[in-house]
Amino acid sequence: MRALQLPAWHSDAVVVDLPIPTAGPGQVVIKIAGAGACHSDLHLMHMMSDGMFPWGPPFTLGHENSGWVHEIGAGVEGLSIGEAVAVHGPWGCGACPQCILGMDPYCSNQAAAAGDGAFGGGLGLDGGMAEYMLVHNARHLVKIPGNLDPIAAAPLTDAGLTPYHAVKMSLPKMIPGGKVLVLGVGGLGHMGVQFIEALSGADIIAVDTKQEALDLAVACGAEYTVNSGDADAAAQIKEITKGRGCDVVLDFVGVDATIALGIASSRIQGDMTIVGAAGGTYAYGLYTAPYELNLRSTYWGSRSELAEVLALAERGDITVTYTKYGIDEGLQVYKDLEAGKLKGRAVICP
Numbered sequence: 001m002r003a004l005q006l007p008a009w010h011s012d013a014v015v016v017d018l019p020i021p022t023a024g025p026g027q028v029v030i031k032i033a034g035a036g037a038c039h040s041d042l043h044l045m046h047m048m049s050d051g052m053f054p055w056g057p058p059f060t061l062g063h064e065n066s067g068w069v070h071e072i073g074a075g076v077e078g079l080s081i082g083e084a085v086a087v088h089g090p091w092g093c094g095a096c097p098q099c100i101l102g103m104d105p106y107c108s109n110q111a112a113a114a115g116d117g118a119f120g121g122g123l124g125l126d127g128g129m130a131e132y133m134l135v136h137n138a139r140h141l142v143k144i145p146g147n148l149d150p151i152a153a154a155p156l157t158d159a160g161l162t163p164y165h166a167v168k169m170s171l172p173k174m175i176p177g178g179k180v181l182v183l184g185v186g187g188l189g190h191m192g193v194q195f196i197e198a199l200s201g202a203d204i205i206a207v208d209t210k211q212e213a214l215d216l217a218v219a220c221g222a223e224y225t226v227n228s229g230d231a232d233a234a235a236q237i238k239e240i241t242k243g244r245g246c247d248v249v250l251d252f253v254g255v256d257a258t259i260a261l262g263i264a265s266s267r268i269q270g271d272m273t274i275v276g277a278a279g280g281t282y283a284y285g286l287y288t289a290p291y292e293l294n295l296r297s298t299y300w301g302s303r304s305e306l307a308e309v310l311a312l313a314e315r316g317d318i319t320v321t322y323t324k325y326g327i328d329e330g331l332q333v334y335k336d337l338e339a340g341k342l343k344g345r346a347v348i349c350p
């Protein structure tokens, strides 16, 4: 089968030929419907190097995956061949307190998980940018409900799940008439806007450098847009909040500039979550941020939250904007993602 692999750190993706994987005990092979191209893959290609993780290339890219059950390993129950499934991407040990809650991204015993510490398929182990994918434990599969498009389910496993987890943490502060700032309206951000819109009565201020992304934000429910290229972007946001500041800020970019803009736009006792993985930092302290600003980072979401996201999509409360590409177009997809030419999510459909 053909697969899009990361051959080494600091390198582009390449198409290779691999044998179709087979399912061992407890495992499942799925035929891939879609594999989303996440901006994190660009960070993998450019920012990471030996020693940063206990795992490394080569591996097949694609950590947001969906498909149909193709082969069921010994001992796996409750699945049937051809059934549509989404893959919960972070693969923890299954036994620590976080994994018992389905919060595998915060596994406290990753070394005991399948793959010698690898985070999951597409993150150290072979992912979904291939015709077939081995899922190392059947518990990582969540059934796709009702008539939900299996291809749309792929981006929901990360571009959907990650913002959903971040939004849920701050829901108590998303009050009617309040303001939520969304920084970056790409794959994750356009889903984040929809979760805020579907779950809360707060107004959304969307910020991006691209007009097309701001238009998408409005289509997803944002009330206000600000171009962060504007020199007075921070003043525009303050003006929209009538000087009070935003109740909640979700930063889906994560560079120094967006973290600084988010903190400058926050209110006293607000929430700010850094989702973007670009590696930006901020000198947080008593004199550099509003009092009692709750500043945190986040990583992915739980298995039960993925089921919630799929259910919200199945009944039409949220919709992924995506474009399909073939495996051979993968290299170009990442170049376009890097150049900011994509709208919503690109999904590789072998």
Ligand code: NAD
Residues within 6 Å of the ligand: 037, 038, 039, 040, 041, 043, 158, 159, 162, 183, 184, 185, 186, 187, 188, 189, 207, 208, 209, 210, 213, 228, 252, 253, 254, 255, 257, 258, 274, 275, 276, 277, 278, 298, 299, 300, 337, 340, 344
């Ligand atoms: P994307 O490329 O689809 O979207 C990024 C958006 O941000 C684009 O619309 C871009 O125009 C905009 N942008 C870039 N610089 C900006 C700036 N200075 N100000 C305002 N907008 C700006 O990326 P994505 O796949 O949505 O991922 C977003 C970030 O989230 C990436 O860093 C990715 O690695 C990270 N991520 C984190 C997690 C997590 O669990 N924490 C999960 C998935 C992705």
Ligand code: ZN
Residues within 6 Å of the ligand: 038, 039, 040, 041, 063, 158, 159
């Ligand atoms: Zn991702």
Ligand code: ZN
Residues within 6 Å of the ligand: 092, 093, 094, 095, 096, 097, 098, 099, 104, 106, 107, 108, 109, 110
């Ligand atoms: Zn664990």
